[in-house]
Amino acid sequence: SETLLFILGELPYITGLYEAARSELEDDENLSVDGIKELALTARDRYRLELKSKGRKITPKLLSVYFRYVRNLSLIERRMTPDLYTLVKAAQQVAGDQFAIQIAETAREYPFVHLLPFDKLSFGIEQAQLPNGTMLEMSNRLPGNPISWRNCELSPKPPKPKQDEWEMKWDPFKQCSWPPEDVAIEKFRTSVKDHALNLLGVDLARTEKFTTSMKDGLDLRETLRNWHTGELHVKVLPPSRGKLDCVIMLFDSPADPRDYPYRLTWHAEHQDESTLAFFATDYRKDMVGPGIGMATYGGALFLFPPRPVQDIWNDFQFDFVDTLEERLLVAACHYSQEPHIAVLSEAPPGIGWRRLAKRYQKKLIHVPLGRFSQETIQQLRMFHVLNGQNIRSYAAHYIRKA
Known part of the structure; x- marks a missing residue:
């Protein structure tokens, strides 16, 4: 399932939404756009679940900035819909590496892959690896947009065994x-x-009646309180705080x-x-x-x-x-x-x-x-x-x- 991105014409997560809508006889006319929003919301929920209070707050305002960033990057690349690189890069710039990793992991998920009764293949760009390790040349008859390798450096959270090793080697006498x-x-x-x-x-601060100087400004509250007397009151702030x-x-x-x-x-x-x-x-x-x-x-x-x-x-x-x-x-x-x-x-x-x-x-x-x-x-x-x-x-x- 991690390599389906190379053979599907769109993101595996979006394809899964289409399949789910088709099985439930639901309307999928705007799913190519709404699916991106649902992908981001799903990634946000997983981000919150993993980092809890340590993560950034992915607010509606921040998501609107993210979607605007995705739209602009897609237009620069002359695309009507974003690719995986655009989604991940925008997430990294807006909310950091951990949210970008959640976007990437969510986008390549295909929920129905476990229902397929076939041996698992690993796909790449115009090639595939059989379960026995044999490499084959592949040709996509519906290629869609051209695919190319691009770099996006992300720093994932270290695996638990590695963290346990670092904890074991910690010197308690140095901090x-x-x-x-x-x-x-x-x-x-x-x-x-x-x-x-x-x-x-x-x-x-104190208040006193106006005589010859406005001091530090008119005290409106005290002036209105003594409106019946016709007197003005001014504020006096001490020179040293x-x-x-x-x-x-x-x-x-x-x-x-x-x-x-x-x-x-x-x-x-x-x-x-x-x-x-x-x-x-x-x-x-x-x-x-x-x-x-x-x-x-x-x-x-x-x-x-x-x-x-x-x-x-x-x-x-x-x-x-x-x-x-x-x-x-x-x-x-x-x-x-x-x-x-x-x-x-x-x-x-x-x-x-x-x-x-x-x-x-x-x-x-x-x-x-x-x-x-x-x-x-x-x-x-x-x-x-x-x-x-x-x-x-x-x-x-x-x-x-x-």
């Missing part, structure tokens, strides 16, 4: 991060900090400790990195290359400028809290040198968390997770753990975002 991901998460930390500072400035040296990111809250067994405190390698404490999924369960594992953040604590701290997960002074999020919170309050701490999460911190912060004379500034692109958040949550700095020399060959 480091992947620098491009460090840069990306540090930029995001800076963005979260800037949002928190803006919110802090809004909280510290303070500083933030600590950011907490909670991507999955409340977090199940069984889902996030990998808990660590990483110290900065240079002055442009934060001191990082986090809880994440087990990287050993998702090996992507020799000495390269992939994990997903559940939550993280960033201290910048970096400073030496004890491992918060083994520090007995934080044992009075129960949850992973609370441990990050009390560690942030303990090591932060500023009165405010930024907390990125879906829901605002509750009364219990604010009491914990007040215990250390700190205040929490909530930054809603919805302010940022969910696609960006999803990609930033995935990071790779390398088995030593020497792995960085070839890690780019194996690391691919979903």
Whole structure:
């Protein structure tokens, strides 16, 4: 079934849809177009099933971009319908290698091949291989569009035996991060900090009656509230909004400790990195290359400028809290040198968390997770753990975002 593409005049999956429509006496007039849409939707469902939360969100908007890409590539090649290369290449450019692989695997499936009572042949371009290995020259009497070989490099997920071998060879005494991901998460930390500072400035703003200056702009709400007096009110923002040296990111809250067994405190390698404490999924369960594992953040604590701290997960002074999020919170309050701490999460911190912060004379500034692109958040949550700095020399060959 994997080589039927070479002898059928169209994609095996589309041929299967025609056969199914014929057997059910259904209308197949527009199946050459609707079949492409159904192929993409089937590939999307399999993509979601395989990668779950690690994959990109294949939204209707992204699919519309994909179909537009397919249409444009087909027109460039002077085709009325796309071929397999066009479908796979567009999927790779729009949604990454893993979605492109699902498109390719789905497109070459023919659902009725197991019903054929014949020995299996392997087909190529104008040739076939018999079950005994004999090669034969073949001629298609209904050739259709000409077929040619074209390259499309995809990086599939390593097979399970290979992943088990890489896990077995892992040296537990060496670990480091992947620098491009460090840069990306540090930029995001800076963005979260800037949002928190803006919110802090809004909280510290005050309103006063208009006299001789508009100050920082007209306060419409207060002016309308005092409309009966005929007075104008203006906003006054403080000149200094303070500083933030600590950011907490909670991507999955409340977090199940069984889902996030990998808990660590990483110290900065240079002055442009934060001191990082986090809880994440087990990287050993998702090996992507020799000495390269992939994990997903559940939550993280960033201290910048970096400073030496004890491992918060083994520090007995934080044992009075129960949850992973609370441990990050009390560690942030303990090591932060500023009165405010930024907390990125879906829901605002509750009364219990604010009491914990007040215990250390700190205040929490909530930054809603919805302010940022969910696609960006999803990609930033995935990071790779390398088995030593020497792995960085070839890690780019194996690391691919979903």
